[in-house]
Amino acid sequence: MIDLRRLHVLRAVAHYGTVTAAARALHFTPSAASQQIRQLARDLGVDLLEPQGRGIRLTPAAESLLAHADAIQARWDQAELDLRADHSEPAGPLRVSGFPVAVSVLLAPMAVRLRERHPRLTVGIQELGVTESFDLLFEGEIDLSVVEATPYNPPMSDVRYDQQPLLDxxxxxxxxxxxxxxxxxxxxxxxxxxxxxxxxxxxxxxxxxxxxxxxxxxxxxxxxxxxxxxxxxxxxxxxxxxxxxxxxxxxxxxxxxxxxxxxxxxxHRKLLTCTRGGAHERPAIAAALEALRELAPSAVV
CATH class of the missing domain: 3.40.190.10 (Periplasmic binding protein-like II)
Incomplete structure (x- = not known):
C-alpha cells in the first residue's frame, strides 16, 4: 500500500526541484523529507532519487510513479467533492490570489459580488506573483488564482492545474x-x-x-x-x-x-484563471469563476 503522504513529498520534490525546497514548502526538515522518500522507495522496492552532480534527480521509476500520483491526487480531490455534493450552497473560506492589477480590477470586485450573493462564503485575497500562485495551488494553500500567461507557466496539459482563459x-x-x-x-x-x-x-x-x-x-x-x-x-x-x-x-x-x-x-497579454485539477466544480470556486467571467468583459475598456 502506498502512503499518500510520502507520495506527496515526492511530488513536491519534483515540483520544486530539490529536497530542501520541497521540505521548506511542506514545513518539514530536509532530513525528514528525505526519510519519507527513502521509506517510499523501500515500500515500492525501487530507487526514486539518484545523484546528479551536487544535486539529485528523479529516476525513471519515480517519473512513472509521478504520472500516477497526479492522477491519484485528482481522483482524491474528486472524491472529496463527491462527499460534499449535498452542500451545494457556496460556504466557508475561499482563498484566492493574483498579481496587483488582477487583485485591484478583478478579485476585489469579485469578493464584493460573492459577499452579496453568498453570505456564508468568506473570501480571502493574497497578492502574489505567478510562480508563487502556482506553488500555493500545488500545496493546497489557495483555491483559485488569476495569473498572466507566460512562457514559464506549467503547460496547459499539466493535470495538476485547470487553467482557463479569462480575458485579453x-x-x-x-x-x-x-x-x-x-x-x-x-x-x-x-x-x-x-x-x-x-x-x-x-x-x-x-x-x-x-x-x-x-x-x-x-x-x-x-x-x-x-x-x-x-x-x-x-x-x-x-x-x-x-x-x-x-x-x-x-x-x-x-x-x-x-x-x-x-x-x-x-x-496583449492573456489572463487565466487557475485552480487545482478538478477543483473548478467545487461550489465556492464555481461561484468565484462565474463572478470573474461576468466582470471580465467590462474590465477592459
Whole structure:
C-alpha cells in the first residue's frame, strides 16, 4: 500500500526541484523529507532519487510513479467533492490570489459580488506573483488564482492545474502628452523604434510580452529604464525619459502629462484563471469563476 503522504513529498520534490525546497514548502526538515522518500522507495522496492552532480534527480521509476500520483491526487480531490455534493450552497473560506492589477480590477470586485450573493462564503485575497500562485495551488494553500500567461507557466496539459482563459488585456503605447504620437487614435509601434524605452524589470512576467510586441513590429527596443510598478513607469514617461507599453487594465495616476495610444496589431497579454485539477466544480470556486467571467468583459475598456 502506498502512503499518500510520502507520495506527496515526492511530488513536491519534483515540483520544486530539490529536497530542501520541497521540505521548506511542506514545513518539514530536509532530513525528514528525505526519510519519507527513502521509506517510499523501500515500500515500492525501487530507487526514486539518484545523484546528479551536487544535486539529485528523479529516476525513471519515480517519473512513472509521478504520472500516477497526479492522477491519484485528482481522483482524491474528486472524491472529496463527491462527499460534499449535498452542500451545494457556496460556504466557508475561499482563498484566492493574483498579481496587483488582477487583485485591484478583478478579485476585489469579485469578493464584493460573492459577499452579496453568498453570505456564508468568506473570501480571502493574497497578492502574489505567478510562480508563487502556482506553488500555493500545488500545496493546497489557495483555491483559485488569476495569473498572466507566460512562457514559464506549467503547460496547459499539466493535470495538476485547470487553467482557463479569462480575458485579453491589450497594451497601450504610453508617451508624453506633447509627443508627436500622442494625438493619434492608433499608433504603429515601429514609429517608436528609435525612442528610449522604459520596460518591466527582467524577471517581470510582462517583460517578454513587451519585447515580443516590439520584435513583431520589427525592432528591438533601446531599454534605458526598468520599473516594476506600472505607475512608476508612467511617471518616468511623464518626465520624458522614454516611452512604454502599459496594459490597459493598469490604472495609472490621474492627471499625469501622458497619453495612452492604442496599438496596431493589438499586442496583449492573456489572463487565466487557475485552480487545482478538478477543483473548478467545487461550489465556492464555481461561484468565484462565474463572478470573474461576468466582470471580465467590462474590465477592459
Amino acid at each position: 488585456d491589450p497594451f497601450d503605447l504610453v508617451v508624453p502628452a506633447d509627443h508627436p504620437l500622442a494625438g493619434r487614435e492608433r499608433a504603429d509601434l515601429a514609429d517608436a523604434a528609435h525612442e528610449d524605452w522604459i520596460a518591466p524589470v527582467p524577471d517581470s512576467p510582462c517583460r517578454p510580452h513587451v519585447l515580443s510586441a516590439c520584435g513583431a513590429a520589427g525592432f528591438t527596443p533601446s531599454v534605458v529604464h526598468h520599473a516594476l510598478d506600472w505607475n512608476v513607469t508612467a511617471h518616468l514617461v511623464a518626465h520624458r525619459l522614454g516611452v512604454a507599453l502599459i496594459p490597459r487594465l493598469a490604472h495609472l495616476t490621474p492627471h499625469l502629462p501622458i497619453a495612452r495610444v492604442r496599438c496596431t496589431g493589438n499586442p
